Amino acid sequence: MIIGAQLYTVRNFCQTPEGLRSSLRRCAEMGYRAVQLSGVCEYDPAEMSDMLAEFGLEAPLTHTPFSRITGQTDAVISEHRVFGARYIGLGSMPDLKKSGCDVGLLDRNLALLAPAVEKIREAGMVFMYHNHNMEFARTESGELLLEHIAKALPADCTGITLDCYWVTAGGGDPAYWLRRLSGRVDCIHLKDMVYSGEDSAVRMAPVGRGNLNHRAIVDAAKDAGVRYAFVEQDHCYGEDPFDCLKESLDSLRALGCAD
Numbered sequence: 001m002i003i004g005a006q007l008y009t010v011r012n013f014c015q016t017p018e019g020l021r022s023s024l025r026r027c028a029e030m031g032y033r034a035v036q037l038s039g040v041c042e043y044d045p046a047e048m049s050d051m052l053a054e055f056g057l058e059a060p061l062t063h064t065p066f067s068r069i070t071g072q073t074d075a076v077i078s079e080h081r082v083f084g085a086r087y088i089g090l091g092s093m094p095d096l097k098k099s100g101c102d103v104g105l106l107d108r109n110l111a112l113l114a115p116a117v118e119k120i121r122e123a124g125m126v127f128m129y130h131n132h133n134m135e136f137a138r139t140e141s142g143e144l145l146l147e148h149i150a151k152a153l154p155a156d157c158t159g160i161t162l163d164c165y166w167v168t169a170g171g172g173d174p175a176y177w178l179r180r181l182s183g184r185v186d187c188i189h190l191k192d193m194v195y196s197g198e199d200s201a202v203r204m205a206p207v208g209r210g211n212l213n214h215r216a217i218v219d220a221a222k223d224a225g226v227r228y229a230f231v232e233q234d235h236c237y238g239e240d241p242f243d244c245l246k247e248s249l250d251s252l253r254a255l256g257c258a259d
Contacts, residue, residue, distance in 0.1 A: 001221060003252055004034030004231030006189060008063070010241045011039035012209060015184060021051055025081070030246045036187075036230045038063035038091065045082035059083055060228055061128060061161070061187050063091035066109070069127075073116040077123045079097070087187055088120055089128040089161055094150075101137040106237050110152045121157030122129040128187055129153070130161040134172025146177075155184060163189040163232070165204065174218035182224040189232040190248070203232050206244045208251025218257045229257060 005027045007014055013022040019229050022041050027035055037048075052059055062085055068076050069090060080088055099105045117127045135146040150160065162185050164174035178185055192210030196203045214246075218241055221229060231248040233241065 001226050001257055002228050003032060003249060003257060004035050004036055004061075004135040004228050004230040005032045005245050006038060008039040009223075009231065009233045009236070010034070013179075013241075016041055017043065017047075017088055022156050023052055024055050024057060026242055027245065028057050030242070032057070032245070032247055033035075033176050034058045034060060034228055034230070036061045036063070036089075036232075037085075038089075045079045049083040060085055060087050061087040063089045063130065066090060066094050066113075070112045070116050073119045073252040077120060077125065080125060081123070087126050087128045087159065087161075089130055089187075091130050091134060096145075097132070097134045101134055101248070102147075103139050103148070106145065106148065106154070110149065113153065117157055121154075122234040126159050127153070127157060128159045128161045130189070131163055131170075132166045133170035135169070136172055150181070152183070161185075161187045161189060161230075164212065165189070165191045165193055168193055168212060168234045169202070175216045178217070178220040178224040178226070184235055185221075185224050186227045187222060188226050188229050190214070190229050190252070191231065191233045192248075203237060204235050206233065206247035206251065207231065208247065208254070214251070214255055217250070221228065221257075 010023050012025050032230060033055055046218050064076055077086060093109055096106060120127045120138045129149060131146055137145050139148060162177060167174045167177055169212050190207040191208055192207050193212050194210040231245055233244050236244050
């Protein structure tokens with residue numbers, strides 16, 4: 001299992017080509033071998049390929065806007081092929097949370113995705129859906145939205161980028177869902193969860209600093225055949241996000257999650 005850095009963690013440093021290049025270099029220097037491209041400035045795919053090679057990195061996964069996946073599928077596939085990304089990821093289903101988890105809206109979006117997902121499969125790539133906590137809402141029939149999505153999109157061409165923090169925030173058990181989705185979780189997201197007395201709220205934290213059972217998560221990830229575990233800390237609450245990425249990497253290596 002290769003440990004990667006989700007660049008969304010350091011997105012504020014990646015809003016110019018120079019900042020993106022510096023961030024890639026810093027991730028490589030701290031020991032990451034892979035990155036996920038998300039929340040960064042626009043980039044030329046060929047230049048991205050050159051930078052990744054220069055720093056000894058790979059970028060197997062992106063988060064790509066829904067409108068581009070569904071409306072510019074061929075271009076998205078071509079761009080990913082240039083820098084060697086096999087996984088075309090969607091960070092969130094449009095308006096799912098805003099709609100109150102409306103199943104009708106979800107189904108309309110899934111219908112729009114279906115042709116793109118098939119094209120991605122034909123190109124030898126995999127569409128990856130990233131969950132938040134809202135996918136653990138239940139439909140009137142009692143089915144979880146995550147189950148609904150997994151059933152609607154073919155298993156042979158759709159993976160789930162299981163975000164273990166958001167699984168927990170939705171009331172689920174990450175280890176259970178990793179094993180249940182075995183074969184569809186080539187990529188996952190890891191961060192920790194803490195209770196902050198500062199604002200009496202649940203917060204994100206570097207792996208190893210919080211209360212998630214990462215020993216069980218790592219073991220389940222290995223059982224499920226996870227290929228890439230990306231550290232993604234959406235909020236660092238004033239701490240240096242690069243320091244947070246390094247702390248998470250060190251904790252994961254101590255757990256035997258070594259690449």
